[in-house]
Amino acid sequence: MKIDKNIFKAEFVRRPNRFQAYVKIDGEEQMVHVPNTGRCKEILLPGCTILLREENNPTRKTKYDLIAGYKGEKLINIDSQVPNKVVEEALRENRIESLSMYTNIQREKFFGNSRFDFKLTDDNGHEYYLEVKGVTLENEGITKFPDAPTERGKKHLLELIEAKKKGHGAGVLFLIQIENVKKFMPNEETDKEFSEALRLAHSNGVDIYAYDCELGEDFIKLKESVPIEL
Template sequence: MLINKRVFIAEFMRRPNRFEAYVKLNEKEVIVHVPNTGRCKELLTVGSKVLLREELNPTRKTLYDLIGVYKNNKIINIDSQIPNKVVDEALKNKKIQGLIKYNIIEREKTFNNSRFDFKLSNNFGEEYYLEVKGVTFELHGKTMFPDAPTERGRKHLLELIDAKRKGFGAGVLFLIQMSNINSLSPYDDMDKAFGEALRLAYNNGVDVFAYECEVGEKFITLSKSVQIVL
């Protein structure tokens, strides 16, 4: 998908809280919104080169969203609103193996006590619930999720197990918001309960997908599957 707004390169300075950061843009200190509640500590380091997306909304407190970070000449997109849009595009373009047969794509659908990112169906009456998780933590070509504890993420996995037991298709897709990745694993040291729930989901028939992306300053698109190590 293309980013149809102006994008600027700036220098990261500090992040006083989850939602705001200070950057240097055109030699001026500017406050920006961070659309990612994860820690991103290994990415948002002092002096790192970051990408800002201009948001011309008069009701906003800030003029820019911090959407990406350069790490060793690789762009990592950190916008938590992007994964669902990228996956929606990929589903429509039949790029996700195992989900090609679903031609009806609905967003934000409720099952039991959870709202899943997608409900997929087709003309044969088959239904499938899909949850998407954006991945930004990488170390030596290996990615892990989550980079902060997520009780909500664990709950989603348990609801996917329930959907599977009730006869629906169910899956979780980890969208890795960068390229050239070797594998994806649960980050057990960060959230052991999530890792246990992911393995339980897999052992109960829930599909686990992982795809990396091609990322540029003004685009991000799902590219190829990545090995999953549970």
């Protein structure tokens, strides 16, 4: 996925709330929008280099979105709108082999009381519900989700179990918005209930996928499958 808007480097200063941050652009402090409600504490450190996407919308309060940060040499994309776009691109290009038989791809469809990111259908009408979760938390190549408690995430997993029980395909794909990682794990320390629900989903036949990304300052795409440790 190519980012078709202007990208600028800046220096991170502080993040007073989930949606706003202050950065320095050419020495001048400005407020920007943060398109991620997660904590990102290990990425957004005072003085670190971050990437801004220019959003020339006259109705906005801020001119830029903070979309990525450098953690040392490692670039991490934190834009929560990116994972679904990257996964949709990969699905349409048949780069997720175990899902390549599904030819009809629909976004944001309901099953039960949950709206899932994708409803996939094959030529025989068999349905598959896929939820996508973006992963930004990394330590020495080990990645985890979530980085903040998520009741909604747990609810999605339980609904995927119900979809599976009713004869549909069901899966959750963790898109790691980082390159060259070692493995993926649920974040037991941050959200024990989500972690338990993920293991329960796996034991009930829900597919668990984890993929990392190839990314640069102006692009990001699904790369390869990553080992999962539940």
